[in-house]
Amino acid sequence: MKIAIIGYGKMGQLIEELALKRGHQIVGVVDVDQWDNEKINKADVAIEFTNPDSAFDNIIRCFNLNIPVVVGTTGWYDDFEIVKNKCNELNGALLAATNFSLGVNIFFEINKKLASLMNANKQYKPQILETHHLQKLDSPSGTAITIATGMLEELTAYDSWKEAEKVKDHILKIQSFRKADIPGTHRVEYNSSEDKISIEHEALNRNGFALGAVIAAEFLQDKKGIFSMKEVLGL
Numbered sequence: 001m002k003i004a005i006i007g008y009g010k011m012g013q014l015i016e017e018l019a020l021k022r023g024h025q026i027v028g029v030v031d032v033d034q035w036d037n038e039k040i041n042k043a044d045v046a047i048e049f050t051n052p053d054s055a056f057d058n059i060i061r062c063f064n065l066n067i068p069v070v071v072g073t074t075g076w077y078d079d080f081e082i083v084k085n086k087c088n089e090l091n092g093a094l095l096a097a098t099n100f101s102l103g104v105n106i107f108f109e110i111n112k113k114l115a116s117l118m119n120a121n122k123q124y125k126p127q128i129l130e131t132h133h134l135q136k137l138d139s140p141s142g143t144a145i146t147i148a149t150g151m152l153e154e155l156t157a158y159d160s161w162k163e164a165e166k167v168k169d170h171i172l173k174i175q176s177f178r179k180a181d182i183p184g185t186h187r188v189e190y191n192s193s194e195d196k197i198s199i200e201h202e203a204l205n206r207n208g209f210a211l212g213a214v215i216a217a218e219f220l221q222d223k224k225g226i227f228s229m230k231e232v233l234g235l
Contacts, residue, residue: 001221003214004028004043004067006058007050011072014210015047022214041065045217051137052076059083059094068093068220072100072213074142087226095220095227098142100212104186105229107201111147111188114199115154122157124190124197131177131185139163139176143186148172151188183209 001024005012008031016026028039032050035058040046045068048058052075062069063086071094080096087094099105118124128151130144140148140163148161151172161172183203190197203209212229219232229235 001025001218002027002042002044003217004030004040004046006030006040006046006048006062006069007032007054007073009049011049011206011210011213012047014206015049015213018207018210019214019217022218024214035061037061037065040067043067044221045070047072047213047217049073049213056083060086063087063090063092063094066090066092068095068217068223070213070216070220071096072209074098075138077142084226091224093220093223093225093227095216095229095232097212097216097229098146099184099209100216100229101201101203101208102212102215102233103208104143104201104203105212105233105235107186107199108146108150109235110199112150112154114188114190114197115151118190118197119155119157121190123192125192126151126155126158126188126190127173127175128161129175129177129187129189131179131182133182133184134178134180136178139178140174141176141184141186143184144174144176147186147188148174 003019003024008029027042046062047070049072055073055076056079130141158172163174167173185202187200
């Protein structure tokens with residue numbers, strides 16, 4: 001498969017390394033704000049890891065070139081409906097995820113199941129804690145927002161989330177921390193006066209994110225429409 005990489009930071013470089021190991025060809029690399037159609041239009045799939053300010057334009061450019069695009073950038077989801085409509089209008093292909101780690105996507109499903117079990121136990125107060133490296137651009141992380149969204153679908157006592165130390169009773173609390181050399185840790189806690197229940201996913205390195213993005217690209221090749229990691233993993 002011929003892959004174009006959009007964004008050549010640490011993730012883009014690791015994606016290149018893992019894609020080559022899996023037998024794919026890198027036909028073009030475009031770094032942030034250095035778009036080049038000729039480097040992209042030979043690709044079967046593009047993988048985009050840039051920043052929230054660039055992602056929207058990069059996605060639309062891929063649609064215009066009829067290149068399926070896998071998007072790992074987060075922080076642009078306020079424009080998702082526009083992107084969705086444009087994808088359908090141009091018969092494009094998009095697979096966007098807040099986290100491509102296979103383990104995290106399994107964690108998402110475990111999180112929803114736990115929330116459904118906890119819904120009848122109102123004495124437990126839930127919260128989400130996420131920790132990332134100092135270069136993380138968005139806060140809370142897209143992964144934490146996905147976790148919160150899954151919980152809100154099951155916990156009827158809560159109607160929204162907020163990143164804060166203190167929140168009102170009907171709001172699900174997220175706390176974000178930034179420390180050196182932390183690839184990504186997400187923890188969900190349910191606290192009562194008697195005990196605590198928690199689940200956690202800790203990334204040991206960036207490899208899982210990059211591998212998941214390459215596997216997503218393998219899935220997206222020759223497809224049309226909008227997909228997620230749930231389809232990739234059959235969840």
